[in-house]
Amino acid sequence: MIKFKKYYPDEFRKLRNAGRVSSKCLDYIEDKIKPGITTQNIDEMCVKFLHKHNAYSAPLFYRGFPKSICTSVNHVVCHGIPSNKTLNEGDIVNVDVTSLVEGYHGDTSRTFCVGKVSVKAKNLVKITKEALDRSIKILKPGVHLGNIGNEIQTYVEKKGYSVVRDFCGHGVGKEFHEEPNILHYGKNGTGPKLQEGMVFTIEPMINAGKHETKVLNDGWTAVTKDKSLSAQFEHTVGITNNGCEIFTLS
Numbered sequence: 013m014i015k016f017k018k019y020y021p022d023e024f025r026k027l028r029n030a031g032r033v034s035s036k037c038l039d040y041i042e043d044k045i046k047p048g049i050t051t052q053n054i055d056e057m058c059v060k061f062l063h064k065h066n067a068y069s070a071p072l073f074y075r076g077f078p079k080s081i082c083t084s085v086n087h088v089v090c091h092g093i094p095s096n097k098t099l100n101e102g103d104i105v106n107v108d109v110t111s112l113v114e115g116y117h118g119d120t121s122r123t124f125c126v127g128k129v130s131v132k133a134k135n136l137v138k139i140t141k142e143a144l145d146r147s148i149k150i151l152k153p154g155v156h157l158g159n160i161g162n163e164i165q166t167y168v169e170k171k172g173y174s175v176v177r178d179f180c181g182h183g184v185g186k187e188f189h190e191e192p193n194i195l196h197y198g199k200n201g202t203g204p205k206l207q208e209g210m211v212f213t214i215e216p217m218i219n220a221g222k223h224e225t226k227v228l229n230d231g232w233t234a235v236t237k238d239k240s241l242s243a244q245f246e247h248t249v250g251i252t253n254n255g256c257e258i259f260t261l262s
């Protein structure tokens with residue numbers, strides 16, 4: 013039996029507030045991501061924004077994570093640690109923000125292009141975002157969890173990309189990470205059925221090369237084993253009586 017917490021309408025209101033702060037934070041930094049800035053600069057801008065909006069940053073010290081956001085550049089799949097490394101023209105960088113507002117979490121990420129990027133990189137970013145959007149469109153009570161992964165996997169594999177298996181989406185709300193795991197690959201009609209009140213993230217990590225990843229010695233930074241580019245987008249969604257609400261829409 014898969015466990016998950018059911019969230020009620022007054023909690024949806026709080027999830028909406030938390031989600032809005034996180035997505036507005038990404039809106040705020042978007043045009044500031046330019047060649048020459050460091051990922052630490054992005055961390056500082058996000059922290060300022062979150063504090064101004066009475067939000068805590070959930071990743072800071074979460075299981076020992078040392079910074080307030082994740083910044084994952086090029087072949088980094090996820091959990092990149094902000095540092096004084098500068099971003100260069102042609103890089104892609106995923107910025108993952110999780111705000112905590114009045115006890116509820118809003119978890120979202122986008123992959124940004126730094127200056128002008130290659131056609132290859134631009135396509136990977138575009139298809140990854142489309143995969144997330146397509147998977148959200150199918151959400152409503154009664155749909156099997158496996159259909160989410162199937163939607164993402166069939167779409168990106170058709171384009172020649174691969175789906176990361178080692179990391180997944182997750183229930184979210186009062187806790188940063190709750191049950192169940194949300195896999196970004198799978199088969200239609202498998203897994204438990206969605207029910208009203210479920211709240212979770214979908215956050216596909218899509219690689220231009222093979223799906224395998226490894227974690228660097230810092231214990232956090234996950235990279236593609238074959239050094240191929242990787243992109244990611246993430247939304248926090250809540251299942252409603254006839255569909256879903258995206259709490260982290262831009």
Ligand code: MF3
Nearest residue numbers: 071074077082091108110119
């Ligand atoms: N925000 C990430 C997610 O989407 C988790 C980051 S955990 C951290 O689940 F510790 F690395 F920050």
Ligand code: CO
Nearest residue numbers: 119213215246
């Ligand atoms: Co998440």
Ligand code: CO
Nearest residue numbers: 108119120246
């Ligand atoms: Co996240």
